[in-house]
Amino acid sequence: MGLCSHMFKILRRGKYFVLLVLLLSVLAWIATFSGETEKAVLVSPATTLTLVKEDSLRDKVNTLTTAPDRLNTPPQKVDCPQESPLLQGAMKLSFESSLKLKDVENDNKGVIEGEYEPSDCAARQSVAILIPHRNRERHLLYLLHHLHPFLQRQQLHYTIYVIQQAGDATFNRAKLLNVGYLEALKDYSWECFIFHDVDLVPENDHNLYICDNQPKHLVVGRNATGYKLRYKGYFGGVTAMTRDQFLQVNGFSNTYWGWGGEDDDLRIRVELQKMKIVRPPADVARYTMVFHKRDSGNEINKDRMRLLGRTPQVWRKDGLNSCSYKTLSVERLPLYVNVTVDIGKPQS
Numbered sequence: 001m002g003l004c005s006h007m008f009k010i011l012r013r014g015k016y017f018v019l020l021v022l023l024l025s026v027l028a029w030i031a032t033f034s035g036e037t038e039k040a041v042l043v044s045p046a047t048t049l050t051l052v053k054e055d056s057l058r059d060k061v062n063t064l065t066t067a068p069d070r071l072n073t074p075p076q077k078v079d080c081p082q083e084s085p086l087l088q089g090a091m092k093l094s095f096e097s098s099l100k101l102k103d104v105e106n107d108n109k110g111v112i113e114g115e116y117e118p119s120d121c122a123a124r125q126s127v128a129i130l131i132p133h134r135n136r137e138r139h140l141l142y143l144l145h146h147l148h149p150f151l152q153r154q155q156l157h158y159t160i161y162v163i164q165q166a167g168d169a170t171f172n173r174a175k176l177l178n179v180g181y182l183e184a185l186k187d188y189s190w191e192c193f194i195f196h197d198v199d200l201v202p203e204n205d206h207n208l209y210i211c212d213n214q215p216k217h218l219v220v221g222r223n224a225t226g227y228k229l230r231y232k233g234y235f236g237g238v239t240a241m242t243r244d245q246f247l248q249v250n251g252f253s254n255t256y257w258g259w260g261g262e263d264d265d266l267r268i269r270v271e272l273q274k275m276k277i278v279r280p281p282a283d284v285a286r287y288t289m290v291f292h293k294r295d296s297g298n299e300i301n302k303d304r305m306r307l308l309g310r311t312p313q314v315w316r317k318d319g320l321n322s323c324s325y326k327t328l329s330v331e332r333l334p335l336y337v338n339v340t341v342d343i344g345k346p347q348s
């Protein structure tokens with residue numbers, strides 16, 4: 001009898017077990033289903049692309065921007081304040097010839113592989129800083145020395161990318177910046193991009209490295225020009241555009257080899273989209289330009305006026321959607337990501 005009742009109990013439990021399994025499967029099915037709809041809602045309103053109709057490019061950027069984020073931020077942080085309490089205003093900059101990379105690394109322990117985010121609050125924007133580079137190690141060192149603490153005082157989440165042109169063909173700043181944009185989006189869905197010359201160091205941390213609802217030009221003045229705008233409409237040196245603004249103008253032209261013109265070309269693209277360039281106040285948007293001679297391999301681009309004339313006709317076909325290059329290496333160094341690329345050479 002003891003055996004019988006034991007068997008009976010097991011059978012009864014078995015029935016409950018089957019019921020339990022059924023119930024769990026139903027729950028699991030509901031969970032996956034609602035998870036999918038949630039994902040679908042999150043993906044659909046991605047980029048509000050209006051004028052560039054290249055779907056393949058849009059798809060490419062969308063897949064890039066939905067790449068998994070490398071930092072697993074705990075969700076609990078409160079937003080950083082509207083104005084960072086750490087800002088110091090105008091600073092006296094130093095350019096010590098004895099400065100070493102190791103010193104800058106030691107001063108910036110919170111930076112890991114070029115990336116930083118505030119530990120005690122959620123940054124208001126995630127910003128990729130793109131610096132085109134070749135043979136300017138000293139300038140880069142000074143810039144890193146000043147820029148890292150500057151960005152940390154602004155309480156930003158950022159990564160510094162150095163886009164290194166391989167080989168010795170004529171320099172192409174604009175194409176390197178297109179590459180930087182595409183490569184940085186493989187790491188994280190940055191909402192804002194700062195296109196930054198290596199020899200310009202910001203003097204005042206109220207010059208915020210965040211994006212606006214219009215493209216922003218950050219260099220009103222520099223010591224080399226008596227802190228005056230170089231010319232009306234100047235849009236070079238350091239500029240800030242959102243991911244979508246840059247996509248909307250199809251990025252920079254890839255065809256400007258040598259010094260000059262590519263920044264005016266970007267201004268024309270921005271104006272064609274009826275966007276308006278904004279600037280911070282002149283007393284804030286000040287830079288020190290570290291002295292250098294014109295590099296060999298970056299001679300004045302004599303063709304720039306002709307190129308500028310055809311921008312309205314060619315911008316849709318010449319830009320992010322036609323930027324072909326070969327990534328040779330991506331080195332994640334303590335203070336920056338070094339993306340080294342072969343971008344080809346000018347067509348004769």
Ligand SMILES: *[C@@H]1O[C@H](CO)[C@@H](O)[C@H](O)[C@H]1NC(C)=O
Binds near residue numbers: 225289
């Ligand atoms: C601007 O300041 C930098 C750093 O002190 C210096 O190297 C450069 O010569 C200055 N330029 C001018 C035109 O004063």
Ligand SMILES: *[C@@H]1O[C@H](CO)[C@@H](O)[C@H](O)[C@H]1NC(C)=O
Binds near residue numbers: 164329340
């Ligand atoms: C970037 O990496 C390339 C390839 O290793 C190297 O030649 C170049 O010096 C590096 N540039 C910087 C600024 O670290």
